[in-house]
Amino acid sequence: MEVLWLAEGLASLAVAGVLLTAVFAHITAAKLPKLHRHEDEKFFLSAEDKKQPVPSIHDPPTRELSVVVPSYNEEERLPSMMDEALDYLEKRQKQDPAFTYEVIVVNDGSKDHTTKVALKYTKKYGSDKVRVLPLVKNRGKGGAVRMGVFISRGKKILMADADGATKFEDIEKVEKGLESLQPWPNQMAIACGSRAHLEKDSIAQRSYFRTLLMYGFHFLVWFLCVREIRDTQCGFKLLTREAASRTFSVLHIERWAFDVELLYIAQCLKIPIAEVAVNWTEIEGSKLVPFWSWLQMGRDLLFIRLRYLTGAWKLETRKDN
Template sequence: MTTIQFLPPSLDFVNKLVEVVWDHLTLPVVLALVAGILIVDICGLYILLLLVTHTPRPETESEKEYITVTSDGTKKGGIKLPDMLDENVFPEVLMSVVVPAYNEALRIEMMLDEAVEFLNSEFPRDGEKKKLGNGTANGGVNGSAHGVEDWGRRKGWEIIIVDDGSKDATTDVVVEWMRKRVKKGEVKEGDLRIVHLERNRGKGGAVAHGMRHIRGQYAVFADADGATKFSDLRTLLSRLQAIESTRVSPTTPPYDEHHGIAVGSRAHMVNSSAVVARSWYRNLLMYGFHTFLHVIGIQKIKDTQCGFKLFTRDTARLVFWESHCEGWIFDIECLLVAEEERVGVEEVSVTWHEVEGTKMNLVWDSVRMAWDLVVLRAAYGIGVYGGIRRAWRKGNGKARQM
């Protein structure tokens, strides 16, 4: 056996140690060492992943309540929000709109003007909800949602503004805006609900919070800056209904779940003046981000980050049940869960324009997004994320055990 040459006399024991090891280095020993090293490495990586993964803080009691404006213009707060994770809470309106808002006092009114005008024309409140069957929680007829009401006959809409711990007067601005619209009869009490988070969560955390308290059969989240034309929701809903699928829930007794996502997309605008005119480093980061997504396996959706995505109620429950990403890449977590649950996803071109006043720090947030993507992909890949949802899907738990 070759020994280590040129060792000083004081280190001769190293050669003697090498000789002893070499004499005992048989194939079974080598295989055992390799297996041991692999096990230690895997356990170490798993523990490291547990340390770096993110667990959102629990909702506080005040965050489970909302503010609205009554018919006489009075601001009214402390009203309990519905819990979408409760299987006995059924949808009351056709469309819910969740708007995450952080320091949006200067931009949110224009978005609300456009949104309410469209919602009133597209999803009017005319007609009462028609009761079918015996009105019990399950076992309904004609494709009913949890067996209570005809899935296709709900009317009306709601907007949930999630004030993500704003430091400006975002909530006050929305309240004043609502007072004017209530007086004109354009908005009724409870149509627009303001939820104030005690501490900033991030865009993803604000969206997830709002989605967990919707009343709608469908739910869309939209940015407060109004960058996307709200009337495109009509196309998203049409395309979603075209791919919407039904499966049986694991509850006792079971009910029909309705699943699908329509993803607003700006991919068709990649060569438009709105994109080309942007600074070179913003476009460089955009292309780099898309390349990175492709490398880690997210290849079906061309534009994952457009802030305009529509969900069926049951899909929103699964996607936002235990969502972990509270930052900018929460959209990708939505798509990963949809892929795991085999939910149909349709990408739909939308009208979009650049709006000044972004809250994103391009360099720092790009680095953070890259890191979060790696952690997210690894956490779902080895099962660190999604355990509660998967247990429920197997019939081993209930939504209330969130």
């Protein structure tokens, strides 16, 4: 009998804990991040020190592809990524003159010379192909990508990390993944680059602690938010313009876990998603601090689930973006 009482007591405590957490999440739920830009964030920079007003994702597309590159203190790693990406894009354009593109480097409040490095490519390729958006303060990777998405001109929008960990030519793989989802309902579809096929090799090179953190994070993602995608965190994702507009309009998380919320939103909206294996190499200089970053991401995963579950966050399109 005492065992039964103890079990009931523990169950009651667990339920109470969940309810208290839900109430806490509801009360402290962050509002949808404001899109109001600082005056300096309403213009692209150019090598000639001229400012160009930014467009809107709600305008008709005028390019085939937009590449959004979030960059925070990336003066050392950005050049190799940009060289590889622009070499590929220029060759593709020569082979197919109808193919048009833009690369948007979003400087996320860097304290180094990231903007100066990016502007060298604007000077070399022209401000119509390489555009630099400086953010006045650091928003986080998700916030930087979001700002870049909302000023994109492409029919398709690619998220690509500044470290160049994924071979840029693998865009052809995610493009095929996107095509495999056709016909796109409401013109919305997403193709995610994935490193899941490399997991065994990466585990062999990681410490036991980091491997434990990785598995813990994967479990939380699967249990709380996204079950159909094995690798939610690969920074190589291709979205149709409509899918990008719809999902980023309701995105709340601006740090590392924004990918999970993005895919959670897509699943809720029944946007088809393809997961595509891509080449990936770990590049030194990662901004991810293993323990604290994972802790923050775990907290954000819990908030994503509870805040949507309690109605604190809603899938309503913004009217001011």
